[in-house]
Amino acid sequence: MPTPSVNTLSIRRLTLRDLTACADLSEDRGWPREEHKWGFLLASGKGYGIDDPDGGLVGACVLTEYGPRERPDLCAVGMVLVAERHARQGVGRLLMRHVVATAGTTPLTLYATPGGRPLYEELGFKVTGRAEMVRGRFVPRGPAPKVSTRAATAGDMPRILRLDEEVFGVDRTHLITRLPAFADRLRVAEEKGRLIGYAAAWPNMDTLVVGPLVARDTETAKALVVALAEGTERPLRTDIDVRHEELLGWARECGLASVAFNSVMTYGIAGLPGDWTRRFAPLTVAAG
Numbered sequence: 267m268p269t270p271s272v273n274t275l276s277i278r279r280l281t282l283r284d285l286t287a288c289a290d291l292s293e294d295r296g297w298p299r300e301e302h303k304w305g306f307l308l309a310s311g312k313g314y315g316i317d318d319p320d321g322g323l324v325g326a327c328v329l330t331e332y333g334p335r336e337r338p339d340l341c342a343v344g345m346v347l348v349a350e351r352h353a354r355q356g357v358g359r360l361l362m363r364h365v366v367a368t369a370g371t372t373p374l375t376l377y378a379t380p381g382g383r384p385l386y387e388e389l390g391f392k393v394t395g396r397a398e399m400v401r402g403r404f405v406p407r408g409p410a411p412k413v414s415t416r417a418a419t420a421g422d423m424p425r426i427l428r429l430d431e432e433v434f435g436v437d438r439t440h441l442i443t444r445l446p447a448f449a450d451r452l453r454v455a456e457e458k459g460r461l462i463g464y465a466a467a468w469p470n471m472d473t474l475v476v477g478p479l480v481a482r483d484t485e486t487a488k489a490l491v492v493a494l495a496e497g498t499e500r501p502l503r504t505d506i507d508v509r510h511e512e513l514l515g516w517a518r519e520c521g522l523a524s525v526a527f528n529s530v531m532t533y534g535i536a537g538l539p540g541d542w543t544r545r546f547a548p549l550t551v552a553a554g
Contacts (some may be wrong), residue, residue, distance in 0.1 A: 267316070275525060277364050282315030287323045288313070291347050298471040306448050307345060307552055310441050314364060316357065324349055325357045329365055330553040332436035339436045340539065341369045343376040344552025366533065371536035377505070377528040377551035386434055386531050394537045395530030397505045397551065398514060400522035404495040404502040407519045411489035418452040419463065425461045426454065432493065433480050435539025441553065450474065451494050455486050464547070465490040470498070476504040479547035484512045487546045493533060504547045
């Protein structure tokens with residue numbers, strides 16, 4: 267059935283009741299179903315979708331807001347998907363224009379695939395960075411990192427939140443406080459009682475995704491990755507800021523191969539806030 271005129275399509279808010287339809291949409295486009303991630307994003311962000319008269323969704327996306335609820339400091343756009351049978355008919359552009367209008371004066375950011383980048387550039391997004399996705403069976407190489415890490419506890423959450431806001435430049439409390447339930451593993455790195463890094467690893471289909479990865483330096487980042495990977499039988503996957511060349515080189519030595527590159531893009535802001543030198547990998551490219 268052809269897509270109705272774009273001008274007649276109605277966009278609505280998605281809820282957790284739409285989880286199966288969102289996963290079906292991912293599968294339709296050749297992505298993994300990713301129910302676990304979709305559930306997390308729909309609970310912590312705002313999903314938008316267009317219903318298909320024949321069932322399911324014509325398209326969908328998620329907007330994750332950071333900062334004060336009344337006036338967010340930054341919004342991350344992710345999971346922009348259009349069903350194959352409705353592709354190349356303006357649906358993605360309609361969804362993105364809705365997101366831009368919904369955000370108003372709030373700056374936006376997203377990770378763009380090579381295929382999606384032209385649309386975002388057309389809408390005024392600018393490339394401000396790049397991330398490399400690496401994946402594979404992780405086997406530690408070289409000397410063991412000297413930084414000690416341990417499993418995070420409930421008592422660590424206030425310090426994790428303070429460090430996360432310092433590094434990302436925005437308050438992400440509503441996202442980060444969901445990590446203990448979302449992630450399989452959550453670890454912290456300390457030095458003389460001071461928190462110098464934290465990271466999580468969460469299941470996504472057949473892989474274990476490392477993110478977020480926040481660390482004082484590369485040695486701390488390595489220690490967190492080694493600890494998170496210990497004992498897992500799943501391939502490891504993460505998206506590393508390409509400016510962290512040393513960590514990327516080490517990851518390759520440990521068996522992770524380059525899978526893809528995504529462009530970090532922003533709208534309404536020259537670059538991302540915070541301290542990129544300590545921001546090694548996002549929680550997920552769909553939410554920053």
